[in-house]
Amino acid sequence: MPTTPLPIAAIEPIHARVGQRNQLLVKITTEDGLVGWGESGLSGRERAVIGALELMAGFLVGQDARRIGRIWQEVYRSQYFEGGRVLTAAQSAIDIALHDLLGKSLGVPVYQLLGGRHRDVVPSFASTSFECAGPAVIEQVRELTGHGWDCVRVMPEGHGSDDGTYDPRTSLARTAEWLVRVREAVGTVVTLGIDYHHRLSIAEAASFCQRMPAGTLDFLEEPIRHETPEAYATLRTMTDVPFAVGEEFSSKWAAAPYIERGLTQYMRLDLCNIGGFTEAMKVAGWCERHYIDLMPHNPLGPVCTAASVHLGAAVPNFSWLETRQAPTEALGFHDETLFPGQVEMQGAVYVVDDRPGLGVTVDEAALRASPPVDWEAPHLMRADGSVTNW
Numbered sequence: 001m002p003t004t005p006l007p008i009a010a011i012e013p014i015h016a017r018v019g020q021r022n023q024l025l026v027k028i029t030t031e032d033g034l035v036g037w038g039e040s041g042l043s044g045r046e047r048a049v050i051g052a053l054e055l056m057a058g059f060l061v062g063q064d065a066r067r068i069g070r071i072w073q074e075v076y077r078s079q080y081f082e083g084g085r086v087l088t089a090a091q092s093a094i095d096i097a098l099h100d101l102l103g104k105s106l107g108v109p110v111y112q113l114l115g116g117r118h119r120d121v122v123p124s125f126a127s128t129s130f131e132c133a134g135p136a137v138i139e140q141v142r143e144l145t146g147h148g149w150d151c152v153r154v155m156p157e158g159h160g161s162d163d164g165t166y167d168p169r170t171s172l173a174r175t176a177e178w179l180v181r182v183r184e185a186v187g188t189v190v191t192l193g194i195d196y197h198h199r200l201s202i203a204e205a206a207s208f209c210q211r212m213p214a215g216t217l218d219f220l221e222e223p224i225r226h227e228t229p230e231a232y233a234t235l236r237t238m239t240d241v242p243f244a245v246g247e248e249f250s251s252k253w254a255a256a257p258y259i260e261r262g263l264t265q266y267m268r269l270d271l272c273n274i275g276g277f278t279e280a281m282k283v284a285g286w287c288e289r290h291y292i293d294l295m296p297h298n299p300l301g302p303v304c305t306a307a308s309v310h311l312g313a314a315v316p317n318f319s320w321l322e323t324r325q326a327p328t329e330a331l332g333f334h335d336e337t338l339f340p341g342q343v344e345m346q347g348a349v350y351v352v353d354d355r356p357g358l359g360v361t362v363d364e365a366a367l368r369a370s371p372p373v374d375w376e377a378p379h380l381m382r383a384d385g386s387v388t389n390w
Contacts, residue, residue: 006065006105007031011057011094013040013050014364015372019332022046022372023301025362026053026093028101030065036101037362038093039303041272042085044377052090060094066105068098072278088250088275095276096307096358103357110307110358114281114314121349122312123319125151125193125295126326132178132194133157138185140328141192147327148347151191151320153221154182159197166380166388168204176211183216191320193219193244199389200224202235209239219244219266219295225389229257236263244268247297251275255283259290266319270297271307284315293319302339305350306358309343313352321350338366 009031015024024046026038040049056075063071075091076082103110111117126147128140132154144152157178158171175194183192194217200208205223221244224231232243242265249255250273258264267287271280284294296308298321305323312318324331325345334342341361344351353359377390 003066006034006101008061008063008065011053011060013053013093014367015046015050016338016367016370017373018301018335018338018370021331021333022375023333024049024093025301025303025367026097027364028065028094028097030101034101034104036065036097036099036104037303037358037360038095038097038100038276039272039300039307040089040093041270041297041300041304042089043299044375045086046372048086049090049093052087053093056090056094065098065101068095068102069278071095071098072275076275083251083253085248085250085273088279089273092272092274092276095278096271096303099277099307100357100360107356109352109354109356110277110310111313111352114277114310117313117352118316119313119318120352121346122309122321122352123151123349124323124345125149125153125191125320126323126348127153127195127329128155129328131155131157131159132175132182134178137178138182141182141186141190144326144328145186145190148349149326150189150348151193151218153193153195153322154179156194156196161378161380164378164380165383166199167383168200168388172200172204172208173211176208179216180212188215191218193217193221195221196223197389198222198225202231202238205235206238209241214240217241221245221268222247226254226258229261229263232258232263233261242266244295246270247273249274249283252279252282252286255286259283259286259292262290265292266295267292268295268297271311272300272304273297277307277311280311281315284311284317288315288317291317293317295319296321298322299324299333301333302342302360303358305334306343306360309350309352310358312350323350338363338370
């Protein structure tokens with residue numbers, strides 16, 4: 001006997017400032033008053049996503065919220081121009097909120113909807129706030145390992161440019177020098193990675209890796225832009241450092257060449273960009289076949305974090321979840337006045353619990369009283385005046 005449908009009554013985007021940045025949450029309400037929460041991952045372009053959400057609400061209101069897979073297909077395939085990051089960021093938030101709703105309606109956590117949990121805690125990696133350009137970064141890595149983190153990510157010299165100028169060649173030279181010192185200082189047990197935010201060329205990325213002894217670096221995150229898989233294939237012939245790529249992928253199709261051709265060793269998918277749980281689980285299974293572990297991108301707030309923990313609990317092939325809650329970063333993204341119920345963190349791990357849905361509670365009044373601010377990512381240029389990536 002089929003269970004009672006859950007007709008969608010409303011889909012509402014809520015754009016608010018949380019800590020140092022804005023967050024875009026999506027609230028889906030059913031006709032009987034049940035609420036599910038999702039989050040969109042396109043930081044800095046939230047207004048574009050809001051437009052997409054308002055359009056999607058026009059044909060989703062009235063549908064049965066339980067038919068998550070069918071809704072995913074309709075959202076993706078109901079226009080001639082499928083996909084793209086704006087559309088899939090909106091779709092991701094809807095998909096996450098629908099899973100939250102279904103879990104609450106059944107009285108089970110979201111990971112149960114994904115096949116049950118593989119692990120009781122989800123390990124995380126932490127990041128330094130100091131750039132890899134002086135002794136302070138060594139102290140921060142030591143601080144993080146002292147709190148239990150066995151995987152630490154550092155940021156390259158010049159990452160937080162104050163004057164809008166960024167010289168990748170100067171950065172890679174100084175960063176490589178200090179990475180060697182970090183490795184010497186903290187030993188071989190700590191997994192050490194760096195995020196270059198796709199700012200380098202193939203030659204620059206290869207030069208960076210070749211400036212360090214083997215074993216200095218355990219993963220190199222997003223060294224070059226990902227639009228051309230052949231570029232990563234070329235870079236792979238020039239270094240043996242494992243790659244961590246995927247936070248910008250907006251579908252399984254974008255991830256496909258990186259999985260099939262061995263162009264990433266850690267899959268950095270982002271639940272709030274790739275299409276929510278529905279798409280992420282497909283990518284996870286594909287990665288399992290190729291012995292690639294997930295290392296999810298998680299730069300947002302409590303909804304994204306909780307969703308990522310449920311994903312991490314429900315897949316066998318998992319390494320670390322990015323956290324922005326380490327003592328080295330005071331970002332305010334997990335403000336407890338706005339989100340009084342959040343996933344619990346103990347030391348360097350997130351605890352998987354049995355609360356229904358995502359297990360996140362939102363103080364709507366407080367959230368709505370925190371209007372978004374005008375925020376734009378830095379527009380960086382090289383010393384010659386040409387544009388480069390942030």
